[in-house]
Amino acid sequence: MQQKVLHVLEYEKVKEQLIKHASSTLGKEKVKALVPSSEYQEVAVSQEQTDEAAKVLRLKGNIPLGGLVDIRATVKRAKIGGMLRSVELIEVAGTLYAGRQMKRFIEKMIEEEIELSHLPILAEQIVVIHDLERRISECIDDNGYVLDSASETLKGIRQQLRTTEARVRDKLESMIRSSNASKMLSDAIITIRNDRFVLPVKQEYRGSYGGIVHDQSSSGATLFIEPQVVVDLNNTLQQAKVREKVEIDRILAKLSNEVAENSDDLLQNVECLANMDFMFTKAKYAKQIKGIKPIVNQEGVIRLFKARHPLLPESEVVPNDIELGTDFTTIVITGPNTGGKTVALKTLGLCTLMAQSGLHIPALDGSEVAVFKAVYADIGDEQSIEQSLSTFSSHMVNIVDILHKVDDESLVLFDELGAGTDPQEGAALAISILDEVYSRGARVVATTHYPELKAYGYNRDGVINASVEFDITTLSPTYKLLIGVPGRSNAFEISKRLGLQENVIQKARSQMSDESNEVDTMIASLESSKKTAEIELMESEKIRHEAEKLHKELQRQIIEFNEQRDALFEKAERKASEKLEEANREAENIIRDLRKLRKEQHAQVKEHELIDAKKRLEEAQPVFEKSKKVEKKQPVKHELQPGDEVKVISFDQKGHLVEKVNDQEWQVQMGILKMKVKEKDLEYIKRPKQQMQEKPLAAVKGKDYHISLELDLRGERFENALLRVEKYLDDAVLAGYPRVSIIHGKGTGALRTGVKELLKNHRSVKSTRFGEASEGGTGVTIVELK
Structure with a gap:
């Protein structure tokens, strides 16, 4: 893509908004290098990656990329033998931590059976170097301070340092507390000069403490003296500090060497994490602009539904539908200035560039964009004083360059084509340029003032007129693009609204040709019809959504009703079963008592009478449909004959017997089908009356x-x-x-x-x-x- 086109369509401003969502300098670097791709497969993959990242953000809210730093220069320096600073090692550990967290994050999503395709490939390439990360974290804290625990030697040195420093301070504090201190010292404090502990002594008492003078105040009244009694201790302290530095350098060199050993894996991790950061940067921006993943094609077809300019506030921008590349390949937008023609032009161009960069576009689902080899644009007033070029000349320089390069895989955007010169010549030139670009098969959108181009859209196949709607009542544009409706100037209506006398307006109308008046009337009618149709469509959509909502609510209520009904049935059945069991127990008790009575008192109660009484009790019990076990009836054996109505058990279908094929099979007519069926797969239903049997089966179905x-x-x-x-x-x-x-x-x-x-x-x-x-x-x- 030409850098000039990216500038004219404000592509860089989109990148400025995009870069704010990057989590690291690695992601920002990727954004800065971003340019639209003209390779279909590359665009498709990039769109899939952005969509996958957006899906993760919808499900999880955020991602664990904290700690990621661009450590490539650090790793390369370690690789050639350089010793890394403690802060650089902490950045290495932070990047290792970010990679480990991100890898686990993706693996967990896969375990949750969330469908992902691109992120798992990147996560698989991340190498977890937990030992190096742990050793760096054990040796250096988050602020880059080498810890005592980094080595036993360092721990011992630091212990000696603290002990020696405490002894120095004790001696100096005893001097400060002495009776003469207030007289001889400028201030009762211990300070440091040249990494050695000193006291601020007044000039006149210089000889009272002995030792070494390290500094003096600007006035010369105070000398910073290291007393003789702490000189040896300060020397010991300095020696310990030298040993400490040597040991810290040894530790850092050892860790740097481990970084060098793992340099290839570290650089690979950085590249994977940079790609992930870039994917999620695009996804976050898509969320900000409420963008969607467009369908991409190679056929030059563009269908944008409610597309918005991404750089304009959502509350102010007017969404538009733009279609190009199917029934027509050229759109000519006519109408007055400040109507929104240029915004519509830039919206189309910028959405195309964004889609080819793998960015989601601010439009509705189902929108489709083509992948073009090149996008050309001639937009705006590019008058150049330095080059002594007029507006017309500067436009023609651009157009000449475009005509040298344009082909059938190009999108061309012309703003105010032919402007800046004589209207008649400009219109003729605009028509000729459009013909040339159209003949090469390019997709073209052009805006113009010239009324002659309204006829151009009607006289040529593959070309359609469009305009931007203008509200006569408010004397302001609505910025709504009307495909298929040419623009009109509205000069008479605006003048009338502003108070111009009617006779002046009528006289002006009389100067217009009948054809022009008829065209204006036709355009006004088209605008009105289109507006009415859109209002009715919106009302229909609203009614449909309400009906769907009501349907879902009714389904939910039916499900709840059935569940409540089943629950009541089960409860009633349970209670009835409990009552029956209780009645059975009572009956058993009565019979047991009767038997006992007969046995003890020789009552004349016969055993079969007791059994009959119990049977009557059982038969009196009601049977519940839900709990009743249905016993499968054994089919009654019939000798089958041709014409019998039967059921084919395996197909659960009825049919008629045509003839017996052999001892085990019959030919059965089921609807228009005849087939052989085994006799054991047949179930007798009924036999037709005699007069039906006398007719051939072919007549039966007449x-x-x-x-x-x-x-x-x-x-x-x-x-x-x-x-x-x-x-x-x-x-x-x-x-x-x-x-x-x-x-x-x-x-x-x-x-x-x-x-x-x-x-x-x-x-x-x-x-x-x-x-x-x-x-x-x-x-x-x-x-x-x-």
């Missing part, structure tokens, strides 16, 4: 065959219902019926939808409709048969 004019599917399972419909339609056709009714009920609508789908593709169905109110409404489908 016009005399009795079949109902309606099929009731209520209560049927979905699959069984569709099988019944197919068989019923075949039987109705054989019976010669012109019309039948299928009762499927209203319910949730699933069965109704399934039946409608089957009928739509059935070979015997001419047409279908729902029943009238008197016929059952939407619970019945009336079928016209061929």
Whole structure:
């Protein structure tokens, strides 16, 4: 892409907004290097990556990229033998930590069965070097201070340092507390000069303390003296500090060497984390602008639904639908200035560049963009004083350059084509330029003032007019793009609203040709019709959404009702079962008491009478449908004969016996199908009357065959219902019926939808409709048969 085009379409401003979402300098570096790609596969992958990152942000809210630093220069220096500073080592440990956390984060999402494709590949390439991270963290704190625990030697040196320093301070503090201190010292404090502990002594008492003078105040009245009694201790302290530095350098060198040993893995981790940061940077920006993943194609087709300019505030920008590349490849936008033509032009160009950069675009789902090899734009007043070029000349320089390069894989944007010169010549030149670019197969959008170009859109295939809507009542543009409607100047209406006398306006109108007036009237009618259609569409959408919402609510209430009903049934059954068990126990007790009575008192109660009484008690118990066990009836054996109505058990379908094939098989007619079925797979239903048996089976299925004019599917399972419909339609056709009714009920609508789908593709169905109110409404489908 030309740098000039990126500048004109304000692509760099989009990158300025994008870079704010980067978590590290690595991500920012990727953003700075970002340019639109002209390779379809690269664009598709980049869009998928952004969409995947956006999905993770939706599900998880944020990502664990804290601690990530660009350590590439540090690692390379360690690789060639350089010793790293403690702060640099902490950055290495932080980056290792970020990589380990990010790898675990992605692995956990995979364990949760969240579908990802690009992030797992990057996560797999991250090498966890936990030992190096742990050693650095054990040796150096977050502020870059080498800890005592880094080595036993350092621990011993630091202990000596603290002990010696404490002894020096004790001696100096005893001097400060002496009786003469207030007289001889400028201030009763211990201070440091040249890394040695000293006292601020007045000039006149210089000889009272002996030792070494390290500094004096600006006035010379105070000398900073290291007393003789602490000189040896300060020397010991300095020697310990030298040993401390040597030991710290040894520790840092050792850690730097470990960094060098793992340099390749570290650099690989940095690259993977940089790519992840870049992916999530794009996803965060998509969230900010409420962007969506566009469909990308190589056919030069653009369909943008409610597209917005990403650099304008969402509360102010007017979304527009823009379509190009199917029925037409050129759009000519006409109309007055300040109407929003240039904004529409830039919106299209910038959305295309963003999509080809892997960025989501501010539009509605389903929007589609093409991947162009090049985008060319001639937008704005580029008058150049230095080059002595007028507005027209500067535009022509750009256009000449475009015409040298444009082809069928280009998107070309012209703003105010042909402006800056004589209107008649400018219009003719604009038409000629559009013809040339159109003939090369490029996708073109041009804005213009010239009325001559309105006719251009009507006279050529593949070209369409467009305009930006203007509100006459408020005398202001609405910034809404109207595809298919050419613009009009509105000069007379605006003048009238501003108070120009009617006779002046009428005189001006008379100067206009009849054709111009007719065109303006036609345009006004088109604008009004389009506006009305859009309002009606919005109302229809609103009603549809409300109906869907109501449907879902009714489904939820039906489910709740069924659950409550089932719960009440179970509760009632449970209580009834408890009562029955209690009655049975009572009956058993009574019988036991009777037997006991008979045994003890020789009562004349016979055993079979007791059994009969218990049986009567059992038979008196009510049976509940839900708990009752249905015993499978054993089919009654019949000697099968041709013409018998039977059920084919394996297909759960009824049919008629045609003839016996052998001892084990029969030929069975099921609807229009004939097939061989084993006798053990048949269940006898009934035998037709004698007169029906006398007819051949082929005649049975003719016009005399009795079949109902309606099929009731209520209560049927979905699959069984569709099988019944197919068989019923075949039987109705054989019976010669012109019309039948299928009762499927209203319910949730699933069965109704399934039946409608089957009928739509059935070979015997001419047409279908729902029943009238008197016929059952939407619970019945009336079928016209061929």
